[in-house]
Ligand SMILES: C=CC1=C(C)c2cc3[nH]c(cc4nc(cc5[nH]c(cc1n2)c(C)c5CCC(=O)O)C(CCC(=O)O)=C4C)c(C)c3C=C
Ligand code: FES
């Protein structure tokens with residue numbers, strides 16, 4: 100009886116089995132085939148993920164509050180983390196219920212990765228075929244499942260093969276991309292090429308490289324600019340030039356900012372590049388949203404800013420989510436329902452630019468960026484090797500050494 104219960108497929112295992120079957124026809128990694136291609140190349144989209152259904156909110160939050168790279172709770176992490184996540188679950192479940200019952204991050208990530216790979220197969224035959232994977236930090240498909248899938252698909256496990264960890268956060272923060280890379284590095288060590296004596300086998304394991312940041316990539320800037328222009332076009336021409344552009348990014352605790360995290364500077368770089376592309380024709384500000392808990396966070400807060408601007412008579416405002424590439428609870432609930440709906444009193448002049456989601460200009464940008472990376476021979480950006488001035492994390496140290504050290508295994512194309 101117990102055996103039968105164990106064998107019954109859960110929705111997750113069913114999806115994994117179907118996926119495994121569909122991937123079974125894939126050729127195992129070869130370094131050079133008769134067409135001269137060095138593919139297949141695994142393109143792994145890394146992001147935090149979100150609960151696809153309200154039933155997954157509890158697990159999502161418990162993983163999130165267990166992550167010491169995001170929320171460091173010291174030696175009490177494994178005790179306090181679950182307490183906070185359990186207390187927070189009902190409130191967050193309600194928010195996901197209000198945006199249609201779950202986060203669309205998985206749908207968009209899988210679509211973006213698959214569409215980018217189709218473009219890349221034409222643009223970079225030298226590294227084709229490109230195989231899309233998604234690795235989430237706190238929701239399915241989790242990093243460990245993605246890694247197991249890579250091995251089942253014939254990458255690594257003594258056979259080698261090339262994989263690119265492509266962060267879907269355009270701006271680098273140690274709490275986001277850094278955490279995903281620490282997780283990837285952890286599972287790489289657990290799942291790949293351990294010898295009996297515990298040493299990691301360098302031969303025949305996956306050759307990793309990382310696209311770790313892309314805050315001012317011209318394609319990204321173009322995609323943001325076009326969405327802003329489309330929203331500007333909805334205002335009467337005589338009001339258009341006076342619309343205030345309010346770029347909104349997820350905030351960081353001041354403790355993270357003061358540790359020297361690169362994210363605030365990189366978000367500001369994106370904003371400036373978009374403003375330059377728009378000809379610097381509008382008033383604008385970069386503001387910060389989604390603060391959690393009692394400690395000080397980077398401001399000014401998005402919701403306060405909208406209220407203050409409106410008090411001062413600026414009632415034509417476009418909110419632009421600038422640090423995330425698809426819709427999620429922060430755009431669909433916090434901006435659309437709380438800021439635009441309640442704080443702005445539903446004023447028709449306060450609008451939001453669409454998220455990048457399935458925008459073809461954005462998907463092309465992802466492909467351009469991936470091609471540039473694959474042909475660069477770089478393991479990661481030079482910037483990734485430098486730790487935050489205030490970093491004391493051994494995980495960061497070893498993870499950065501590992502990924503930067505992959506340069507010696509990468510072959511020129
Ligand atoms: C660039 C994006 C993000 C940064 C930087 C970021 C930092 C950060 N976040 C928390 C705490 C929480 N974040 C939560 C949800 C959440 N965070 C982001 C993005 C960034 N976070 C997104 C897109 C989401 C929602 C995902 C979705 O399903 O749509 C949550 C959970 C929700 C809640 O309880 O309010 C927490 C908690 C910290 C502490 C932090 C920096 C250190
Ligand atoms: S916290 Fe930034 S490198 Fe460790």
Ligand SMILES: [Fe+2]
Nearest residue numbers: 147349350389
């Ligand atoms: Fe967050």
